[in-house]
Amino acid sequence: QPGINPRLDGTPGAVRGPAPALDQHREEILAEIEAGPPPASTDEIRATLRSALKGIKVLDLCIILAGPTCGRTLAEFGASVIKIDNPNRDTTIAFHNSVNRGKRSILLDLKSDEGRDIFWRLLEDTDVVVQNYRKDRISALGLGYEEVRKHKPDIIYASLNAYGHIGPWADRPGHEQFAQATTGMQARFGGDGQPQLQPHAINDYGTGLMGAYGVALALLHRQKTGEGQSLDGALAYTAMTLQSALVQGYDGKTWDEPRGQNALGSSPLHRAYQASDGWVFFGARVVDLPALSQVPGLEGVEKLRGDALEHMLEGRFRHTTVEQWVGKLTRVGIGSHRIVTSNRELMEDGWVRAHGLSITRDHEGWGPITTTGPAPRLSRTPVQPGRVAPRPGSDAKVILAEIGRANQLDRLVAAGVIRTEGVTASER
Structure with missing residues (x-):
């Protein structure tokens, strides 16, 4: 069977044994009921927060889908997320609107000394860093986990990429299609003929959600111990998790699951x-x-x-x-x-709209935009999609003001360290 996903270095998950026999633990479960629940802590936090992650600050250094989805999910549950993008890199409207809503945006050149200095200042009151660089790339910037931990020992540091940050593939580039190829998804979707792409970015979005799940676990651990830790997630890990029922092996296993384009x-x-x-x-x-x-x-x-x-x-x-x-x-x-x-049929469906899974809002630059709504719902701290994705770089002045650098904006723009108006690929 596939192993644990995601991987936390401080509190690693573990397979605690095989699936139990049916009714195996009935006696001990009934005994727990007889004993009753433990007494509630007198300093228990009351449900007064409007959002589950209110007060948590996140620096999101990610591109494309998987990493930004992690940041978006944290924002939807109340975290304050600053999206840091390369000022010299194009973005895509569809991806940007999908994964960057609810965040603030700054275009910051982390290859420059001044850009990294601003990053370190932003880090001072940050709880979580999310990045999806390859291991060699993030190390070359001097922003790997060990370096960041020296500045902020209790940081939660989430690394999400194609193949993880350990092993012989750690420095290989990759994205959704690579994860499908390396885990057999393309062959399963193609059947006995040529391999076929599974057309939806399930590993990208799934890795982002698993990353947010791992961050939440790490925050809970930090709340109890004061300790930060790193989190290792990958598209290939997620692809294995999503195929769990199909790839498990046991004596007498028949490998005859439905596959291919004609699998109904x-x-x-x-x-x-x-x-x-x-x-x-x-x-x-x-x-x-x-x-x-x-x-x-x-x-x-x-x-x-x-x-x-x-x-x-x-x-x-x-x-x-x-x-x-x-x-x-x-x-x-x-x-x-x-x-x-x-x-179109999906996004205009009455049930989908009634459940907040299709939401339409006006964007100051691009007009009405329809995107998917968040899926998990908490009764006491309801999810909040947040504002529409900002125009890249539009929050630079406010973000710099928070670290006492607002008066340096014009100079930083002139030096190319910051841009205040990002250019999307579709606008070139």
């Missing part, structure tokens, strides 16, 4: 079927066949198995609309749903 599901009762006006996915078990046979249009289904069952369902589903199938299957307690076939 795992069995005749758990797959996608084409209806008269679209596609529907439904999931049932063999024990559900009697109930399924009561659905108008599926009479006699309980007598069939295997290929015969699949062929029969393929023929029957084609004669009725998706909406009708979903209604009929739901009425007998069988899960089903239409398959969304376009991004």
